[in-house]
Amino acid sequence: MVRSRPPYRQFTSSSPFSAAAATPSAAAVSVPVTTSQEPMQVLLCLSALFPVLMGTEVKSDCFLEKDCSDIYLSGKNSSGVYTITTLDGPLQVYCEMVSGGVNDRGHWTVILRRMDGEVNFFRPWESYKKGFGNKEGEYWVGLEFLYQMTSRYKYKLRVDLEDFQGKKAYSVYESFSVGSEADAYKLHVSGFVSGGAGASDPLSWTSEAMIANMIVLLCLSALFPMLMGTEVKSDCFLAKDCSEIYSSGKNSSGVYTITTLDGPLQVYCEMVSGGVNDRGHWTVILRRMDGEVNFFRPWESYKKGFGNKSGEYWIGLEFLHQMTSRYKYQIRIDLEDFEGNKAHSLYESFSVDSEADGYKLHVSGFVEGADTTFGYHDGYKFSTFDKDNSGQNCAKTYAQGGFWLRGCDYLNPTGLYWWGKGDGTLMNGLFFWYWKNGIESLKAVTMKIRRVM
Incomplete structure (x- = not known):
């Protein structure tokens, strides 16, 4: 997905694609986010949390972005795994920085990716709440993260699909958000903009708000660039209390x-x-x-x-x-x-x-x-x-x-x-x-x- 204008923040995830004579094989979804002020909020690293560091000063070189839009704005424009910050601490995500075509400026935050069947997606509620998988391969970012982010900023969503014959399609929705756990992480998606996959929503939340048939995978071309900044800084621990x-x-x-x-x-x-x-x-x-x-x-x-x-x-x-x-x-x-x-x-x-x-x-x-x-x-x-x-x-x-x-x-x-x-x-x-x-x-x-x- 990506945040809406200005500037866009994006999330990406993948879901099944059905077309005549085509077998679902791969898909990807992206979302942009907007905020009226678009502050470059910096969550500061607390040096006082580590025995080797004394005092309460904040390390000026520890900038933890909230999503891939912030990372993109900081000058990093190579697709790969980056560390963003959440209320629960640092989180690694895959950032698809490259444009996917018309009306796509890149810097998407990937929220779901399916590509090779390496990761088991038949998991309980708690796993989907917290997230799981390999950020360099298949993964689900986590419902709580989606709620935290989409309740604070406006995001759009892009879904990229690919079948086993190499055919590709995508869908873009102008608005994407997820409710809280108390509301069963209810999905809100609207404003179909463009794409060749049809206006039906490829992300399938059931009536019970469980995630069904989320077998999306990102465009394979975006999966193999040189990964930049994949490590998590061990001295960036943010205490909650x-x-x-x-x-x-x-x-x-x-x-x-x-x-x-x-x-x-x-x-x-x-x-x-x-x-x-x-x-x-x-x-x-x-x-x-x-x-x-x-x-x-x-x-x-x-x-x-x-x-x-x-x-x-x-x-x-x-x-x-x-x-x-x-x-x-x-x-x-x-x-x-x-x-x-x-x-x-x-x-x-x-x-x-x-x-x-x-x-x-x-x-x-x-x-x-x-x-x-x-x-x-x-x-x-x-x-x-x-x-x-x-x-x-x-x-x-x-x-x-x-x-x-x-x-x-x-x-x-x-x-x-x-x-x-x-x-x-x-x-x-x-x-x-x-x-x-x-x-x-x-x-x-x-x-x-x-x-x-």
Whole structure:
């Protein structure tokens, strides 16, 4: 396939071709992608993940492209196996850089190739989800990759076919995308443009969204050029959270770079244990400590995140949704008052729904701690002063910050910083009701999550 204009990103895959007196033998599919801005997004290599590399700086020579369009734009125009980046880390794909004819500028990302029967395609769901095969021969790129890419950019699809008599045909579709696993990776393909294989879709998803008869193979001429850049750089490891950074040998708390679907993101990693049942390696999602950062912000700010990762900040709702929808996380909340007293709460399960569902909170499994207030907010949507989901406009009238607000008087970790505990009436300050049995503004609040191994 290839991304649509400007510029095109492309994917390629293959499927069966039937013509009079012709036996299916080979086929290939290609897709281009477009984006209105077409950013040259660079996912940075985190040097801090390797014992030999010290510090948090990013290697400037480590550019990981998202698909073959990015590789083509970087100056590499030879067809072959290249490494691109995904939310799950580096992935090798075959890039068909050579034009296939009229209205084909090349730089296709091959998503499926059949050519010699060397690879078994009679596989279970999990294999088709993750991908399999040999990138220099027959392979399937993976449904999750297709969903990640086509949900972010517009792609077109090209299918190249060849029978055993040497006859060739192709089909081009202007739009190609794949739904999420929750929607059974539903296929969306439309806008037949051109080709000699007919307008019927050669890629056959069944009604159950399983892949059927995908026996496509790429034009053989594109399979044998000299392969360029086939190796994966071993020093390009992109961590998805602080647990992976910790596992790589980095055990000092501080700011590190992780990868997300939207690119690199800096977070604060609290690597040190906080006591019993705490092994460290927490990803901090909220920190209040000195009142330096304004938390009375609109929905868009809470969606994307804001603040200073070395001080006060909010990590972003979209990041929380991306991560907690893919892995199981627990959450710990650390509290401190102005007398130096400390308390914490630990919950076994924490996740956040998508923006379409108001970034609804799911928290359960209270394990230990002095305050259970947060657990009562399970099932509530996020609210800000410009987007109220509390029914009482609490974010604007009382809290003066964004949060999963159940009401206006239970907790307020993103409220105003008062530099003192107040007089018990400051409902717009930082407070957790059940720890202090009332409204007492706190000195520090930290919320952090850790993947459950």
